[in-house]
Amino acid sequence: MKRRDFIIKSSLAGMALVALPKIYSQDSKITKLQVGNPLRFPPELQEGESLKFNSANVEVWPGTTTQVLALNNSYPGPTIRVQKGDDFSVLFENQFTEEATIHWHGLLVPELMDGQPKDAVQAGSNYTYSFPIIQRAGTYFYHSHAHHLTAKHVYKGYAGFFIIEDDDELQYGLPTGAYDIPLLIQDRHSVYQPQFNYAPNMMDRMLGYLGDIPLVNGTPDAFFDVQKTLYRFRIVNGSNARVYNFGFSDNSQFWIIGTDGGLKDEAVPVSNVFLSPGERIEILYDFSPIDIGNSVSLQSQAFSGIGNQGTLMDILRFDIAGDSSSGGVVPQNLLPIDYYDINDKTGTRTFTLSQAMMGTGMHRINGLTYDMNRIDEVIPFNELEEWKFINSTNNYHPMHVHGVLFQIYSRNGNTTLASNDKGWKDTVLVKPNETVQALVKFIDYSGTYLLHCHNLEHEDDGMMLNIKIDTPTNIEDENTSPNNFELYQNYPNPFNPSTTIKFKLTNAGFATLTIFSLLGTKIETIFAGNKSSGSHSITYTNKSLASGTYIYELKVNGYALRKKMILLK
Ligand SMILES: [Cu+2]
CATH class of the missing domain: 2.60.40.1930 (Macroglobulin (MG2) domain)
Structure with a gap:
């Protein structure tokens, strides 16, 4: 971890906590300013510090406490910041009464470091997660992945940022430091406020546990004081089931610069973008056209969706408070990406997403529900495959694959991809009755990994398969190999x-x-x-x-x- 970043981020968090009331002109537009709660930032994990999992009482809504499942008494969990090439290691201390794991979402790690349900750390036990950081810079996150407990653990607070930095991304002049802001977006139920009761009913188990209060970095009614300049936002959808359609309240344009697996190859201007649970997006937004004293909000804009998906939500209000410059720019081109050629595929694999009527095991992949002792697919190492996700339901299924970063090839046969589909991905939203083709190649580790829906109610209901990545074969076999x-x-x-x-x-x-x-x-x-x-x-x-x-x-x-x-x- 870089000390410099830690100081910047902690002073930022400190500022937010002691935000003083400000006096603005009488313009009616600004009456909202300073109403709500200043955006919070979790502390950064320090070198040698362990991650302790336990319940804790934290102040989510001012003047009251919420019982959460926290890491180091922090909700969200401490932010982890590493450099590509680092050897990362952390002791996980499970001090809670239930088994848990740390799954490093989007990270390429050995099987036994992947935090899968089969490798749960029992209550009262410790486990050292240790792996080299072998992938490019990007915004990743971590959360519990315990059997039948993932949805509850995450809903009650167990999630945190995992940010990888590298030298490659420094060349583009992107905003840094206090202008590079991670945002963890989650929804909670107002009916239980101030508690995070996890109590899904039958319909919630079918559609996902959809809350009506958005929290940003654990902050309800969040606002953030910004300067009239360009910012980089790293947005993580850490919600159990909610799909967001992000846009700004004035429908202004922003640029998508990164997907799940780091920077894209170009900055693409858009006015809205879908983000499903488990997905990340990095954007640039320029506040310079907005006058000091005014505000603009990040929203989830309305769309037609099943159940309570698609309702309009104000997520985070930005109050324009000054005119300092971040010095950041919107680059024309970013890191080149080698796109896979579908003609190089060695095979096709089909995953049909289906839904039975009632009961447990409603949500299935190829008719199967998760069995941690069963291997469902054997995938050859280092071979490009076409994976077809066929959604035969009228619900959203964000499909997540462990152990690999993949590319999307088409959506309903259309190979002209939306900007958030184009780039490195570990989670892809498969909308109702859609077919998504992805190109997938496991090049880093062999072993057993997971393919699952990241609607966490669906995942806990068994919408998950074990995939076994074959061992690298015959890498060094000599031509003179005998057959005996x-x-x-x-x-x-x-x-x-x-x-x-x-x-x-x-x-x-x-x-x-x-x-x-x-x-x-x-x-x-x-x-x-x-x-x-x-x-x-x-x-x-x-x-x-x-x-x-x-x-x-x-x-x-x-x-x-x-x-x-x-x-x-
Ligand atoms: Cu699903």
Whole structure:
């Protein structure tokens, strides 16, 4: 974490807390100014600080407290800010009475760091999440992903920003520091105010638990004092089920500059944008045309949707308070993106989203509901696939895939994509009766990951599948590979400090198993001796090597097979 950013953000938060009443002219337009609550910002997680999960009483509405599920007594949870290339590590302490996990939404991490329901951290237990930051800058977030508990945990407050920065994005002159503002948008039910009661009825389980009060960074009736200048907003839809149609109260234009997986390749002017649960969008907005003393609001504008989706909501009021400049600009072009070519696909996979009538297990993918012990799809590593999401229901399904950033190819066959569909994605909104084609390639980790609907009521109802990403195969196999013995991918991979290597001999022979660096330097011989025909398994443990990719080689009767493995500390 960069100390500089922390100071800027904490002074910003401090300012907001002690915002003094301001005196403006008698213009009727400004009577709203300073009415409401100054936008809050969660603290930033400090190096070495752990994340403690527990219930806490926090002041959401002034003068009263709300019992939330918090991390470090903060709602939203502490903001995590890292640099690409960092090794991130945090101790998760589950001090609550229910199991929980931390899922790093949008982050490319090894299976056992992904915070899946199968890897829940039991009440009273700790777990260290540790992984390298291997992806580009972007706005990500984290939340609980415990079995049947995700919706409740998130609704009651368990979510926070995870922001990755890198040097690549510095070249575009985007607004920074106090002009680079993360916004977590969530909706809550006024009927239970000031509590966050999670009490979905039958209809809520069908459509999602839709609240009528928008909170921004946990702030109701939020306002934010801005300068007459350009701002960057990083918007996270952390709602359980609500789809927003973001726009400004005067219908003014803004620019979309980023999607789920970071910056787009161009800044696209729009006047509204849809954002479904789990999705993020980064925008630039210029307040300079608005006079000091006036205000403009970020809204969710009305659209026709099932249930209470699509109602007009005022989300966040911006009060123009000064004319300092951010010095930021709207860049013409941003980071180039290599778009996949659908002609390079090696296969097509179809996911039909359906809804049964009543009861549990209403929401399904390919007729299935989630079984954590069942693998539903085996996906080849490093191969481009076309995934078709066919929504046969009249509801919204934001489909989220773990372990990958993908690209959208078409919506109902139309390959001219909306600006928020074009770019790197981990969640895509599939609207009622729509078919969305995506191009998906897993290039980072093998193992079991998840595909699910990010309407959290649908997810907890079982609208989720286990997908198993095949191990990278034959990466280092030599051309002279014999056909009378086989070497398998180690498991687990990545590993620390132990992993199992399996191989199979058709005939008995003298076998050696050796570890090499990527550059071919021999590190150690794990085994050398006679082996009978059949399957063998050898456990390899290493506590001294640095994190990295290594090669293991099996040699039998002068022939060699090699594979790569990853040590991750
Ligand atoms: Cu859904």
